[in-house]
Amino acid sequence: MRILLTGSSGWLGATLAPRLTALGHEVTGLDPVPAAQTRIVGSISDRDLVMRAVRENGIEAIIHSGALHKPNIEHFENTDFVATNVQGTLNLLDAAVACGVDRFVFTSTTSLMISQAIRAGFQGGARKAAWLTEDMSPEPRNIYGITKLSAEHLCRLYHIQHGLPVVVLRTARFFPEADDMADTIDQSDANTKANELLFRRLTVEDAAEAHVAALEKAPQLGFDIFIVCAPTPFQPDDCAALIADAPSVVARYFPEFPGLYTRKGWTMFSSIDRVYDASRARDRLGFACQTSFADVLATLKVEQGMA
Template sequence: MRILLTGSSGWLGQTLGPRLRALGHQVTGLDPRPSPLTQVVGSIADRDLVRRAVAEAGAEAIIHGGALHKPDIEAFSRQAFIDVNVAGTLNLLEEAAAQGVGRFVMTSTTSLMISKAIRAGAAGGARRAAWLDETMAPEPRNIYGVSKFAAENLCRLIYLEHGLPIVVLRTARFFPEADDMAHAIAQSDDNTKANELLFRRLTVADAAEAHVAALDKAPALGFDVFIVSATPPFAPDDAEALIADAPSVVARYFPAYRELYARRGWTMFQSIDRIYDPGHAARRLGFACRTSFADVLAALERGETLSLGYPPVIFPRR
């Protein structure tokens, strides 16, 4: 299949592009940053460039992973987020519809589901961890979330107007930057990321595989939105205890974790404020992440630290 991949120089693109090529697809990368994985250098906010890129690639599918992300908030204006994440997505969608592209996959984010109240967690008076699935009404708390939610709604609109099969993947965290959470483990970013696999993280390799699955299933699905995150071990009945005493809940599911963490000098978050439920993706998309918190513990048992599968090269940010 001939695929136009936006964000080809980014963290996801560095894994997804080679994976698609290994499956036999012909991939044209589009990204503002030059890299060996990018054939078209430019912004999706440029409608003429998008039109040419779709046409010259002979695109049968578009995977739209390019965007300004949460870490970009400090460096870019709100208008830039609208130009790239909203207008840029509209450019891709309308050109896909106009040029007969057969399927469209968009990378979105679970971040748009997190209101200020959810983020505040126990410190804000929450008595239960928020159990989050696709049925909840998003309340974006920053321009990144607002822009991605708007892009999701544009996807829905183009599907309704043109019948273009579109799958939206709300991916949890897989970026390599250090965590900005108030309860991040300052001494060890590996520790923080390992903890997050319990409730709001996945590896970049799993994120790439989710896009492969969405590309395959898009025509049969028509339109759908999926949360993509490592499968949590918890049940909704754990929500109160997760806010009050997360280490005890984790110990119920993984009795050996305390000893394994102690060997490494790691700690568990005292409180977990939300759980992303990827059950809809498992049921309808047929996808579940391969890597989970159990794999972290298995690596610690071997005296190793689990590699979260980041690409070997991170091309410089703009």
């Protein structure tokens, strides 16, 4: 397929573009930042540019991963987020309909699922962890979440009005940067990211593979939304214990974890406040992340000469 990939110069785009090419697709990258995999340098907020990119390259599918993200909030105005995340998505959807694109994959975020009320509960001593699925009605807490949810609604609208097959992927954390709350956590970055694979993280390679799966399944699905996250070992019944004593819950599922962590000099979060349930993607999209917390422990065993 001839694919337009927005955000092609970003962390996900740099992984996804060569993966798509290896599968035999012709990829046209579009991004404001020049990069090897970016053929068109520009913004998706430029409607004429988007229309030309889709029309002149005979685009058959769009993977829309370009956006302003949460870390950009400190440096951009709300109008910038609306122009890129909302108007940019609308431009791409209009171009898709006008040019007969037959599938559209939108990279959204689990961040939009965390409302101010949920955030306050996390910070103020919630009685149990939040078990988060696609069935909840999101109330985003910041401009990033608001604009990503608005873009999701536009995707749904264009499926309803025009029959455009759209798959929305609410990806959990896969960014390489340290967490924005890293200063409050007495852990190495690698330790923190390993812990997060239990409930709110995936690798960028798995994020790319999820987009490949969505691209293939979009016509069959019509419209759907999926949380994409490493598979959690936890169950909803664990949520109270995860708030009170997360290490004991993790040890129930992985009895070898305390010894491996101690020898590594790592620690588990004392409390886990949310769990993203990716079972819908497994059941309907046929996709599950290949890297999980179990793989972290397997690597530690090798490092410690126990494998």
